[in-house]
Amino acid sequence: MSDLKNQIATRIGDKNVVSDPDLLAPHLVEWRGRYSGATPFAAYPATTDEVAAIVSLCVAAGAKITPQGGNTGLVGAQIPDGEVLISLRRMNQIREIDAANDSLTAEAGVVLSNVQSAAAESNRLFPLSLAAEHSATIGGLISTNAGGVHVLRYGMMRELVLGIEAVLPDGRTFSGLKGLRKDNTGYDLKQLFIGAEGTLGIVTAACLKLYPQPAAREVVMLAAPSADHALALLHRMKAATGAVSAFEVMNRLAVDVTVKNVASVRDPLGGVGAITVLIEFEAAHAEGLRDAIESALAAAIEAGEAETALIAENAGQARVFWALRESISAGHKPEGAQVSHDISVPVSGDANLPQTRQCGDGETLPRRAHRRLRSHGRWQLSLHRDAAGRRRSRCLPRSRSDTTRLRDSHRTRRIDLG
């Protein structure tokens, strides 16, 4: 391994190959401390050619590779288990903004919030947004096909990628940085790298879609009596405004645990409601948007779908609303071990999905589960083991007929969710 390290150091420079344990440490643990690993050394290439050279040298030496971006992935795939670590963090250049083409070409190590800012400077929007946006990188977001809070309106990362450049497992470079919206020249090979978690190559750059900046944005937080009511609300708000860009549902436990454990976060609704719904609206024109939202909220309260609702009066209040949602992962960290799931189902099937009867220690699962409904049809479900280490060994579905069987690969236990 030291030969390989020396060869790579000769190619990309001594200081860009690191085996000092203190410098490696941040790369070897997932931010919640759930996954940790080991590597003989980390290489920090600055160009696509350097990535290609490192891959070729590793292939020749028979060494395995784990690519890493911002190390924000939640399933530990970015943590090496003895492999050579290739960190893309030095590949952090925005190569081009083509405003006329509504596209931006960024290297794999560019942090998402920097892409958002660069787009905004050109009066454009890059709509992907998630709580890890100040650390997560374009390469990692592509490799995990990240979703974020605006999937409802703009789709997942897959829908936001026009072209990809990647280094293949044999060291060759795939050059597919096209900025075309219409491309019928054959196989769409870039798709193979999206969601592939580095298995088919190392993404080194991508051409991304930009959108017009919305002229008006409103953020609402409301209390709903149940997930069924929240679904009814989603359809009411979409029909009434045509402007829903995000719709997040959090249950009481998720909100309470977050408020308890994250000092800077508060519940704007003051603990009201079994379900907290956060809705963001974006529109090309401000005229009429607020009126449409207010009318729809009044009708929703009248219909019993919402108990109380707050509309953010300014950007500061909107940030307070969003802070609650974005702090959920951090809020759950001190509560002990978690089994997190990211479950996609049709929106029509959502409301009854995480209804479970009982867990191993006699507590009902919903008391221990954090459930978030994404209006694009995805439940995020976290089952907790409390800090004292008691486990819920098995959770029984309310209805066997619509049971979703999941494998908790980490502990190789099966959990049934009805």
Ligand SMILES: Cc1cc2nc3c(=O)[nH]c(=O)nc-3n(C[C@H](O)[C@H](O)[C@H](O)COP(=O)(O)OP(=O)(O)OC[C@H]3O[C@@H](n4cnc5c(N)ncnc54)[C@H](O)[C@@H]3O)c2cc1C
């Ligand atoms: C607080 C928080 C909130 C989140 N919210 C969401 C959310 O709302 N929606 C969502 O979808 N995800 C969410 N995530 C997870 C999200 O998928 C990751 O944060 C992000 O996509 C990973 O980017 P990264 O640069 O940190 O990649 P890493 O964590 O470094 O790597 C992730 C995976 O991609 C691979 N990889 C990294 N870079 C490359 C590359 N250049 N080429 C090939 N493979 C590579 C790694 O080997 C690993 O398999 C959240 C994470 C956190 C911490």
